[in-house]
Structures are given as C-alpha cells and as structure tokens.
Amino acid sequence: MFKNIILKITYFFMITFIYLANVSANTIEANFVYVGDEGNSALLGVKQGLKEANLQGQFLNQKYNLDVISSAKVTEHDFSGYIAILTAVDINTYKALTSTHPGMPVFNLSINDDDLRAECINNALHTIPSLRMKSDAEKQWKKKEADSAAHAQAWHHDFKKFAARDLNKRFKKNHKIEMDDYAWAGWAAVKMTSDTVARTNIVNASEMLNYLKQDLVFDGQKGSNMNFRETGQLRQLMLLIENNKIVAEAPVRGVAKPPTLDSLGTLSCEK
Amino acid sequence: MKFANILILSAVFIFNSVSAEPTGRIFVTNERDDTLTVINGSTLDVETTIEIGERPRGIGLSPDGSELYVAVSEENKIRVVDPVSLKILRDFEAGSDPETFAVHPNGNVYVSNEDEAKASAFNPKTGEMLVEIQVGLEPEGVAISPDGKRVIVTSESTNMLHVI
Numbered sequence: 001m002f003k004n005i006i007l008k009i010t011y012f013f014m015i016t017f018i019y020l021a022n023v024s025a026n027t028i029e030a031n032f033v034y035v036g037d038e039g040n041s042a043l044l045g046v047k048q049g050l051k052e053a054n055l056q057g058q059f060l061n062q063k064y065n066l067d068v069i070s071s072a073k074v075t076e077h078d079f080s081g082y083i084a085i086l087t088a089v090d091i092n093t094y095k096a097l098t099s100t101h102p103g104m105p106v107f108n109l110s111i112n113d114d115d116l117r118a119e120c121i122n123n124a125l126h127t128i129p130s131l132r133m134k135s136d137a138e139k140q141w142k143k144k145e146a147d148s149a150a151h152a153q154a155w156h157h158d159f160k161k162f163a164a165r166d167l168n169k170r171f172k173k174n175h176k177i178e179m180d181d182y183a184w185a186g187w188a189a190v191k192m193t194s195d196t197v198a199r200t201n202i203v204n205a206s207e208m209l210n211y212l213k214q215d216l217v218f219d220g221q222k223g224s225n226m227n228f229r230e231t232g233q234l235r236q237l238m239l240l241i242e243n244n245k246i247v248a249e250a251p252v253r254g255v256a257k258p259p260t261l262d263s264l265g266t267l268s269c270e271k
Numbered sequence: 272m273k274f275a276n277i278l279i280l281s282a283v284f285i286f287n288s289v290s291a292e293p294t295g296r297i298f299v300t301n302e303r304d305d306t307l308t309v310i311n312g313s314t315l316d317v318e319t320t321i322e323i324g325e326r327p328r329g330i331g332l333s334p335d336g337s338e339l340y341v342a343v344s345e346e347n348k349i350r351v352v353d354p355v356s357l358k359i360l361r362d363f364e365a366g367s368d369p370e371t372f373a374v375h376p377n378g379n380v381y382v383s384n385e386d387e388a389k390a391s392a393f394n395p396k397t398g399e400m401l402v403e404i405q406v407g408l409e410p411e412g413v414a415i416s417p418d419g420k421r422v423i424v425t426s427e428s429t430n431m432l433h434v435i
Contacts, residue, residue, distance in 0.1 A: 056429040166409050166428065170386070
C-alpha cells in the first residue's frame with residue numbers, strides 16, 4: 001500500500017510503556033491444547049484468540065502457543081505444561097479429560113447438555129451456552145412476541161454492540177467465514193485466559209482455574225459482566241434470531257425474572 | 272432540523288482560533304450518513320450538511336484554525352476542509368482505516384489505524400507519512416500532551432495505553 005512512500009518503521013525508536021499491574025520483565029510462555037476436530041469452527045475461534053493474545057503479549061513479553069490433537073490421541077498425549085485444555089469433543093471424552101487433569105481448566109466449546117452443567121465438575125468451564133439457556137431466552141421472548149419463531153444463539157455475525165462489530169470483522173477477515181457460536185466460545189476461552197495472564201502473570205494451571213472461577217469479570221464483546229457460575233457455565237447475553245437477523249437480546253427487558261443473566265439456564269448443582 | 276437522523280460521532284467547537292478568523296461553528300461527522308454537519312455555535316441551528324466521504328469519523332483542527340481535518344475511514348484518507356468557506360481543499364492517504372487522530376502543536380497529525388493495530392503520523396500539508404508504529408488491537412483514541420512530547424494511543428481490545 002505504501003510502496004511509493006519511504007516508511008520509517010521505528011520499532012527501534014519506539015518507547016512503549018504499558019500501564020498494567022504486575023508487569024514482569026521476564027518472558028512468560030503459556031501453552032494451550034485444543035482437543036477436537038480440526039474442521040470445527042471452535043478451532044478457528046481459538047486461533048483468532050491466540051493471534052490476539054500474542055499481539056497483546058508482545059508488549060508484555062508474553063508468548064502463547066497452541067497444540068492441536070484429535071480425540072483419538074487423548075490417552076497417549078502428555079498434557080503437563082498446559083495452562084488450559086480447550087475441547088470440542090463428545091461428552092464422554094470431555095468428562096474423561098476433566099477427571100484425568102483435575103487441577104487444569106478444561107474448556108467446553110461445543111457440548112450444550114444441561115446435565116453436564118448440573119454435575120458441577122470442578123474444572124469444567126463451559127463458554128458455549130446450555131440448551132436450557134437457549135430455551136429460557138426463547139420463552140422470555142415469546143412472552144413479549146407470542147407469534148415469534150425466533151431461536152436463541154450465543155453469537156451472530158451481525159452483532160455490533162460492545163465492539164462485537166470489530167470482532168466479527170477481524171474474524172471474517174482472517175478466516176473467511178462468519179463467526180458462529182463455537183468460534184466465539186473458542187475465542188472467548190483463549191481471550192479470558194490470556195487477559196488473566198496479562199493482568200496477573202499467572203501461568204500455573206490450577207491458579208488459573210481458581211482465578212477464572214472466582215475473580216474473572218469478562219467482556220468478550222458481549223457486555224462487561226460475564227463470569228462463571230458454580231456449575232462452570234459462563235453467564236452471558238443471548239441473541240434471539242429470526243430469518244438470520246437479530247430481533248432481540250435476552251435477558252429480555254421487562255420479562256426476565258430475575259432481570260439478570262441468571263434468568264437464563266440452571267443455577268444449581270444436582271445433589 | 273432532524274437531530275434524530277444525525278448519528279453523532281464527534282464534534283469540534285471552533286471559537287477564538289489563534290490566527291484564522293473564528294467561525295463559531297460546531298462541526299459533527301456523521302459516520303453512517305457520510306456527511307459533515309455544520310452547526311451555528313450561537314443559535315445551535317444547522318447551517319448546512321455537506322457530503323464529506325465514506326465513513327467519516329475523527330475530526331480535528333490545525334493549530335492555527337485554518338484547516339479542518341476529517342478522517343474518512345473507508346477511503347483510508349483524511350480530507351481537508353476550509354472551515355470558513357466549507358470548500359474541500361485536498362485530501363491525503365492516512366494509512367488503513369484511519370479512525371481518530373490528534374493534531375500535534377507542530378501541525379502534524381497522529382492517527383489510529385483501527386483495523387491494522389497501528390498508529391501513524393502525517394504532515395498534513397504535504398501528505399507525507401512520517402512514521403508508522405505497531406500498537407495493540409483496535410487502536411482508538413489518540414491524545415497529545417500539551418508540550419507535544421508524548422502521544423498516547425489506546426488499543427481497545429488489548430486494554431492498553433501506548434505512550435509514544
């Protein structure tokens with residue numbers, strides 16, 4: 001673009017100060033592993049998150065790496081040294097991973113099963129919404145618009161609020177397809193982890209798990225108030241979609257009880 | 272006068288400029304309408320609305336008040352307007368997706384290039400690019416210290432200030 005202009009790319013003359021707490025001068029490396037199908041859009045979201053984490057990380061001497069393995073390779077793979085496991089797998093493989101690596105955050109990017117939430121697995125982090133969250137959102141909307149055929153999604157490529165427009169734009173530019181629920185779930189898992197590393201310098205998996213469950217407040221381009229329930233489910237805004245257009249957001253104002261994100265999905269652990 | 276139809280991104284108040292004749296006007300870029308609204312600063316009536324270019328966002332004045340700059344993001348340019356006659360004087364390339372900018376006391380313009388994670392600086396008289404700097408994701412606001420020694424760029428999605 002600037003072939004005719006002599007560019008002075010002044011990395012050597014640039015002084016960039018970073019105003020964040022706990023800045024370390026040593027290089028920190030954090031390693032992720034994705035378990036699942038390489039064709040799943042969740043992996044594209046993970047890769048988008050990784051690219052952004054490394055962009056942020058270059059100002060902070062922080063580097064993020066990603067390994068990708070299929071479900072079939074789980075039993076033979078060495079999982080030590082990862083800060084988190086990102087999965088788009090079947091429910092049995094997911095549960096096996098959580099129990100084999102109890103101190104490590106295991107993100108669920110694909111399974112919407114409600115019982116899985118009710119089990120309250122200690123190291124389970126579900127960034128994808130549950131079926132119950134979707135049906136609760138749809139029921140709320142139907143109270144306002146009885147004839148609506150809208151269904152609920154976690155994300156939509158037309159979503160513009162909370163800088164979603166920018167995320168959709170850069171995801172599409174990099175991956176040539178629209179960002180969907182799985183891609184957002186994958187991106188969010190990496191983003192919340194790398195943001196935590198940037199703020200706290202935590203690289204230990206069990207400290208990271210603890211921080212994510214207790215202290216995280218996450219924006220994720222869906223509003224600045226997302227955090228995890230006891231069930232391991234990420235509380236989040238839902239979108240109501242009809243004819244491929246966003247018609248509403250849930251919790252639906254005036255209808256949702258309580259009028260918060262906790263009107264969507266199950267809150268409690270099975271006894 | 273339909274303010275409801277004006278999607279206001281930013282406004283510049285022009286009172287008592289240093290050497291150019293003060294116009295008392297308020298200028299507003301309308302990002303989705305591709306226009307610049309000119310408002311009388313005393314009566315608050317809209318004087319006129321001019322076509323300014325594709326996706327106008329950042330707006331600023333030269334230090335002497337003689338030139339108004341508007342970033343037209345989709346064209347990757349900054350357009351230069353006479354704030355008195357409202358004539359478009361010229362434009363210059365301003366990097367990819369220029370969003371906001373600040374005018375340095377020396378007259379140079381420091382720009383955030385939103386979709387490229389970069390900030391850049393230009394001489395607005397010649398259009399020459401002076402420097403291009405890597406910053407964080409989705410750079411947005413640009414500010415310059417009154418002594419001109421520091422330029423600060425925010426990167427919205429990496430949650431940082433870059434002090435240059």
